[in-house]
Amino acid sequence: MKAIILKKAGGVEELSVEEIEKPIPSAKAVLIKTASVGINPIEIKTRKGNRFTEKLLADKPSILGWDLCGTVVEKGKEVKDFSLNDNVFGMINFPDFGKTYAEYVVAKPEDLVKLPQNLNKNEAGGIPLAALTAYQALKYEGKLTEKSRVLIHAAGGGVGHFGVQFAKHFGAEVIATASAEKSEFLKSLGVDKHVDYKKTNFEEEVANVDVVFDLIGGDYIDRSLKTLKKGGIIICIPTATNDGVEEKAAAKGCKGVAFKVKPTKKDLEEISILLKSEKVKPHISERYDFSEIKKAHQSIEKGNTKGKIVITF
Ligand SMILES: NC(=O)c1ccc[n+]([C@@H]2O[C@H](COP(=O)([O-])OP(=O)(O)OC[C@H]3O[C@@H](n4cnc5c(N)ncnc54)[C@H](OP(=O)(O)O)[C@@H]3O)[C@@H](O)[C@H]2O)c1
Structure with a gap:
């Protein structure tokens, strides 16, 4: 072969x-x-x-x-x-x-x-890998509901585009960062507000979010903490750049999670149902x-x- x-x-x-x-x-x-x-x-x-x-x-x-x-x-x-x-x-x-x-x-x-x-x-x-990451992070850590406001960074990429769709499925309001060229794409996924991170500092345009789904890490952790409500959660995904997220979040009265995807069949079965119904594409x-x-x-x-x-x- x-x-x-x-x-x-x-x-x-x-x-x-x-x-x-x-x-x-x-x-x-x-x-x-x-x-x-x-x-x-x-x-x-x-x-x-x-x-x-x-x-x-x-x-x-x-x-x-x-x-x-x-x-x-x-x-x-x-x-x-x-x-x-x-x-x-x-x-x-x-x-x-x-x-x-x-x-x-x-x-x-x-x-x-x-x-x-x-x-x-x-x-x-x-x-599988991108969808499982977004699904597990937003369902089990973010615990998104129709009352949640979530900020998703890198929303037009592999994990992000699934994240937006799962967040909308859970009923959340979705604010998303991506470059200007992804604006129409994000709209088609159901994003409520798009922030072009190349033109503006997202932390100046976004406030009072319950959950940050951070696919960038590094200084995005500190900057995203400014957008979180007290008691909110930041879920930071890239292992190479999510160091210190727990401590930094705790210092601001929030929760920080350094997240890793898990190989859980039940989650892929649930994703598969959403794919079958075309609620997620x-x-x-x-x-x-x-x-x-x-x-x-x-x-x-x-x-x-x-x-x-x-x-x-
Ligand atoms: N820990 C885990 O279990 C796990 C699992 C999956 C993925 N990951 C990690 O998560 C990260 C994202 O993965 P992915 O598969 O979604 O990557 P990807 O498909 O390559 O997407 C990256 C996206 O980021 C956007 N972007 C780049 N710089 C940005 C910035 N400063 N602000 C906002 N958006 C920006 C890019 O497009 P635009 O600049 O055009 O918007 C692109 O759409 C990677 O580091 C990956 O290794 C970790």
Whole structure:
């Protein structure tokens, strides 16, 4: 099978398409023929070198990727939940390695949910990691209701565009930061107020929010705390830039959470119901063939992704 191998930490030139052995599923796992895979910033960071890189390079074949949508083509003897030819999607083997940048992927049934029929399998690989992050953060930490006012940073990107839609589904008022070029997109997602962070300091335009969903971190933590009500919560997502969020928030009489997505099947099933009813829709702005992986990585690295970028096999 074809797989995208990470040769060593570095630039996109370290990603190469190679022919390797197809993996064999255990009695408790399935083999998926990949249709699409979402590209996430964590894979860019791992390619360049972060806390995952050394471990991945030691774990041959060194293949990036956690998101997956595809078709079950083999199943272990003990697998009851899925049949051959089922289309499925999921976040695979997180936070260990999912190795989904490959033509065939082994996955545990606990990581998979059947793909709703209205979704395109060549795009749905872009959903699981970003949607699970937004759903879990806003449902369990943000506890959004129709009384909540939420500020979502980076609302036009992968996690953000799902976050806006989940927040609207929970009935919240949504204020969103993004560049001017995403204004129409945010409106189409249901955002109540868009702040162009390049033109204005958002903390001068936004006040009295109950929840901040922060996908940027760093000085956005301090600046966002100025917009929070006393007793409010800031949920900060990027692990590399969310240091100190708990203490900083506590000093202002608020709660701070450094959040990490969890591989919870029940949450993906709930997301799947929202996708099926089209209350939530994935926006896939760019689709690349797997042989164009370098272009896909370069595109997300620019830092202005709209919705999600996927590769297809
Ligand atoms: N801890 C976890 O479990 C977890 C899970 C998922 C993601 N993450 C992290 O969360 C972050 C976001 O992920 P993602 O997948 O949504 O990224 P993404 O798809 O690359 O989107 C990033 C978005 O940020 C916007 N942006 C850039 N600078 C901004 C600024 N200063 N203010 C507001 N918006 C800005 C960009 O567009 P415009 O500039 O055009 O608006 C773009 O839409 C990444 O760091 C990722 O690694 C962590």
